[in-house]
Amino acid sequence: MTASSIREGLLEQVRALPDRPGVYMFRDGKGATLYVGKAKSLRSRVRSYFGAGVERSVLVQDMARRIRSLETFVVDSEAEALLLEWNLIRQHRPRYNIQLRDDKSYPYIKVTTREPFPRVFVTRQLRTDGSRYFGPYTDVGSMRRALRMIKKIFSVRSCHYDMPRELPERPCLDYHIGRCQAPCAGLQSEAEYGQMIEEILQVLGGHTSKVRRTLETRMESASEALDFEQAAGLRDTLRGVAAIERRQTAIDFRGGDYDVTGIEAESGLGCGVVLRVREGRLIAREVHFLRYLEGEPPEALVAALVKAFYLRRDDLPAELLIPCDFEDRELIQEHLAAKRGKRMDVRVPQRGHKRRMVHLAEENARHELQQELLRGRSRERGPAVGTGDVVPDAALSLEATLDLPEPPRTIVCFDVSTLGGSESVGSAVWMSDGRPAKNEYRRFRIRHTPDGTVDDYAMMQEIVGRYFSRRVREESRLPDLVLIDGGVGQLRAAQQAMESAGVSDLPVVGLAKREEEIHTRERSEPLRLRSGDPGLRWLQQARNEAHRFAVSYNRTLRRERTLRSRLGEIPGIGPEREKLLLQRFGSLDAVRGASPEQLQSVPGIGRATADRIREALLR
Numbered sequence: 299m300t301a302s303s304i305r306e307g308l309l310e311q312v313r314a315l316p317d318r319p320g321v322y323m324f325r326d327g328k329g330a331t332l333y334v335g336k337a338k339s340l341r342s343r344v345r346s347y348f349g350a351g352v353e354r355s356v357l358v359q360d361m362a363r364r365i366r367s368l369e370t371f372v373v374d375s376e377a378e379a380l381l382l383e384w385n386l387i388r389q390h391r392p393r394y395n396i397q398l399r400d401d402k403s404y405p406y407i408k409v410t411t412r413e414p415f416p417r418v419f420v421t422r423q424l425r426t427d428g429s430r431y432f433g434p435y436t437d438v439g440s441m442r443r444a445l446r447m448i449k450k451i452f453s454v455r456s457c458h459y460d461m462p463r464e465l466p467e468r469p470c471l472d473y474h475i476g477r478c479q480a481p482c483a484g485l486q487s488e489a490e491y492g493q494m495i496e497e498i499l500q501v502l503g504g505h506t507s508k509v510r511r512t513l514e515t516r517m518e519s520a521s522e523a524l525d526f527e528q529a530a531g532l533r534d535t536l537r538g539v540a541a542i543e544r545r546q547t548a549i550d551f552r553g554g555d556y557d558v559t560g561i562e563a564e565s566g567l568g569c570g571v572v573l574r575v576r577e578g579r580l581i582a583r584e585v586h587f588l589r590y591l592e593g594e595p596p597e598a599l600v601a602a603l604v605k606a607f608y609l610r611r612d613d614l615p616a617e618l619l620i621p622c623d624f625e626d627r628e629l630i631q632e633h634l635a636a637k638r639g640k641r642m643d644v645r646v647p648q649r650g651h652k653r654r655m656v657h658l659a660e661e662n663a664r665h666e667l668q669q670e671l672l673r674g675r676s677r678e679r680g681p682a683v684g685t686g687d688v689v690p691d692a693a694l695s696l697e698a699t700l701d702l703p704e705p706p707r708t709i710v711c712f713d714v715s716t717l718g719g720s721e722s723v724g725s726a727v728w729m730s731d732g733r734p735a736k737n738e739y740r741r742f743r744i745r746h747t748p749d750g751t752v753d754d755y756a757m758m759q760e761i762v763g764r765y766f767s768r769r770v771r772e773e774s775r776l777p778d779l780v781l782i783d784g785g786v787g788q789l790r791a792a793q794q795a796m797e798s799a800g801v802s803d804l805p806v807v808g809l810a811k812r813e814e815e816i817h818t819r820e821r822s823e824p825l826r827l828r829s830g831d832p833g834l835r836w837l838q839q840a841r842n843e844a845h846r847f848a849v850s851y852n853r854t855l856r857r858e859r860t861l862r863s864r865l866g867e868i869p870g871i872g873p874e875r876e877k878l879l880l881q882r883f884g885s886l887d888a889v890r891g892a893s894p895e896q897l898q899s900v901p902g903i904g905r906a907t908a909d910r911i912r913e914a915l916l917r
Contacts, residue, residue, distance in 0.1 A: 304366055309348055311368055315341040321382045323369040323390070324361065331390040332361055336383040340370055357594070361394045377633050380626065384605050396568070396590040396602035406433035407445055407502060409495065414488050415461045415481050416495045418454050420445065424610055431612045432502045435584070448501065451535050452494050453479045453486075471883070474896065503613050504555070504576025510536065554578055556617035556652070559607075560659025561599050562667045566590065569667035570603035571659050574615070585666050597624040604630060604644070614638040619647050621656050690731055695833030696779065699825065700818065702805055706779035707731055711840035712765070712792065713783040714744070714757040715848035724761030725848035728777065729840045740765060741851045755791040758782065763795035770800055780806040783841050789817050809837050865889070868914045870907045878902065879911075890915040 320340040324332040324347075337343030347362050373379050387395050408421045412428040420441070424431060435441035448454070455461075455478050457470060465482050472478035479486035500509045513536045520529040558573040568588035574581050588602055601624040608614065614634055620627075623646055631644040647653040693705035700706075709729045716722035721743075728738030742761045762782075769776060782792045789808035796802055808817040814834065815824035827834040865876045865886070882900050883889045889897075889911065897908035 305348070308365065308368055312341070312345050312348060315344055315370060316372060317341050318372050319374070319376050319379045320370055320372040321379050321386060322371075323386065323392075324365045325367045325369070326364045327366045329367075331392040332364055333392050333394040334383055334386045334390065336376070336379040338376055338379075340372065344368070344370070357394070376629050377636075380605075380629060380633060381609065384609050396588055396594060396598055398586055398588055398606050405435055405438055405441060406431045407435075407441065408432075409499060409502070411495070411499075413461070415455060415491050417456070417458075418445070418448060418495075418498060430499060433613075434610065435582075444502075448498055449477070451501075452498055453477060454494065454498065455481065457482070468899070471896065474893075504574065504579070504581040507577055554617075555615050556619060557615045558619045558652075558655045558659045559600065559603060560621060560656060560661070560663040561596060561603060562660060562663040563588075563590065563594075563596070563599055564667060564671065567667065567670065568599045568603075569663045569670065570599070570607070571663040571666060572603075572607055573655065573659050573662070575655075576615075583662065585662075587667075587670060597622050600624050601626055608634060612637075614642055616640075616642060618642065618644045619652055619656050620644060621660060622646060690832070692732060692832035692836040695831055696836065699827065699831075699833055700779075700805065700807065700816075701820070702779070704778065706777075706805070708735075708775075708777045709779045709781055709836065709840050710738075710765075710777040711781040711783065711844040712758060712762055713841070713844035713848045714754060714761065715845070715852040716744075716757070721852050722757055723848055723851045724757060725844050725851065726761065726765050727840060727844045727847055729836070729843070732836050732839065734843060739847060741847065754784065755787050758784065758788045759791035759795045762792045763799055766796055766799035766801045776801060776804060778805070780804050781837055781840050781844075782806065782808040783811075783844055784808050785810040785815075786817050789819065793819060807837075809841050811841075814838070865911075868910055870910060875900070875902055875907075886915070 317339050319336075319338055321334065321336050322340060322344050323334050326332055335343065347358070347365070371382060373382060387397055391397060405420050405422050406424060407418065409418050409430040409432075410416045411430050421431075433441065449456075453476070456472060457466070459466060459482060461482060469480040469483045469485070470478070473480040473483075473485075479490075481488070481491050497509045497512070500506070517529050517533055517536060520526075555576050558575065560571045560573075562569050566589065568590050570586045570588060572584040572586075574584070584607065586603060586606060588599060588606075590599060590602075600620055600622055604618070604620065604624075605626075608618070608630070614637065618634075627644055631642060634644070635642040647656060689705050689707070693707055696702065697705040707730065710726055711729070712724065712726050714722065714724045724742040724744060726740040726742075728735040742764060744757050744760060762780075766776075768774075780792070780796070782788050785808055789806065792806060792808075793802070796804060796806065806819065809815075810817065810824070813824075813826070815826055816834075816837070817824050865871050865879060871879075878900050879889055879897075883892060892912075894905065894908040894912065897903050897911055898905060903911075
């Protein structure tokens, strides 16, 4: 079909569109999604892309030239169109839409409030099951620290029983070490447990003042009733809540619950920062990076950030402060208020403290963006204008330095770890654009090197050969560059293994630790890059991560061997009972500290065997 006939067919399809809310998708000649948009009137909105004499940006003109097909979805309201548009953008990742650069599944803290005895845990799946979700958290480390603090302060259960329908025969170890009050055994009522869960919800939502006042009142009442044990427990809980408050920054003496957004953009990369303020304290800072095309106005970036961050949240503030207005602000405000169940304002502050807070969020966004660009994401590459394909400086540096056919966006690095030939292991870590791709990490137990023998070359050859043989067999993707932790000897061993596996055409280099020299198979002399070179930093980062991963595996195996040897020396403890004991208690120290009754809870462990274990480990 000619371009004119395709255009005529599209115009005919546009003329037949209804004057109703909906979502439209433009596709190119290969069926790839170019753009997803929503409309109050499908007919009017879509017609604007094809009308003659309509003033359009260069970006829209470029997209319109590529459109070959159109798909539309009619819905009942603009609110439904808003949600459908967001879901389709996440699913298809269109080329011309602004979207999170790494739109992965960020974790949430989930509280199963529909259960009689709710649980609190981390999940990456957001379901409409009546549970309360807090997140998503881009800073996974701070999220896990908060969860550890919650479980340390409150005795929430960690088991998976469907209580009260399913109940264990006896309380578990958590009860005996004070981490749970055993509601499964009737030692904590549903009302008492529910009160604790309500306090957890308040703390997770950043509202600690109410929890602190409630705990103080209960502690005073227990003390007056001479229930000093309960008063001491409430005192410890109160101290934990106070510790959480100390970690939060007082930022507004007048109090208030609101979120503040800031945006900064440069070179096809945008950074959005959300500051979460509860009771006048800064409780969290979330950072999102967005991919966009040159020519997008700031309000489009703000709209994309607000949609990406808030359409999937449950813990919404009373007020959302944004740096500039955008087209769908009132619609999003209406939707979020309905979701929250009470009023929620989305507005642009014009003066005063809240305007200064917006400036603070923008400064944070500017700082984070500059840091990200310095890590190598500052240059656009590609023949198509405005593709947004950002190639890191480090990849371009390695391409030029190593004379590679293309920038190495993915690097796999190999390392071996041994201690006098004991528990020899190897590691393979995968770096994508300088970031660890941990789902591609692999670790190896060296098979063919006898204990007591240290042959780095043979061990390197084994793990490289096993790695690539399996990837070729499973038709898995291969990296752009192979990095070996070592010098010429390790490099040659890896080359031989790769040739045997049938991947000899992959670029491979070695990085020697002492002088940070880069060895290649094409050059007899090693390469030395300046210390600040971004390509060298990538190689060092991959080498250090492979070393860390290998050493941690080596330590784990040596620790397990120590545990096995200590327990295996006890009469009556064979491999199966060793395994059960370690599964039950987790460590040798925990086994040593267990009471005879706790030891007897392990299948196959009687009183006599429990006494022998304690005698052997405590002497």
